[in-house]
Amino acid sequence: MINEQIRDREVRLVGPDGEQIGIVPIAEALAKAQEAGLDLVKIAPRAKPPVCRIIDYGKYRYEQSRKEKEARKKQKTVDIKEVRLSPNIDTNDLNTKVGAARKFLDKGNKVKVTLRFRGREMAHMANGRVIMDQFAEQLSDISAVEKAPKVEGRSLTMVLAEKKKK
Secondary structure (H helix, E strand, O other): HHHHHHHOOOOEEEEEOEEEEEEEEEEHHHHHHHHHHOEEEEEOOOOOEEEEEEOHHHHHHHHHHHHHHHHHHHOOOOOOEEEEEOOOOHHHHHHHHHHHHHHHHOOOOEEEEEEEOOHHHHHHHHHHHHHHHHHHOOOOEEEEEEEEEEEEEEEEEEEEEEEOOO
């Protein structure tokens, strides 16, 4: 809230240079802001009494947007990449999938490993767990199992994440 939008009777006023002016009536605070050619901006509305500051509102909004932009720049998004397997996968095919997962992990992504069972393959769920364990073992040097293999419908799912660097 700025200037006339502030409806409180009294506010704790902070000057343009950051000095504490004290608790003053809203009319006096608005007069001081106009005298300085700046805006009265409510900084802490929940405080008793609310804290207002005399600043250039346009400049304040610009600085806030710059800070938010900088924070977004430094933020890293972690994607979840999926690798699909089948229960009757051959060794070389498994190695190829492990290589793909290794690339994903190197880029900082998480890897969701899904092993889908179709038809009669559902009778051999134990084989699926063995394949998942092999997969996790081959990537154990750079990854850790974040979510252990779990049966979800007709598939077995596990999530691998990059190991934390010490």
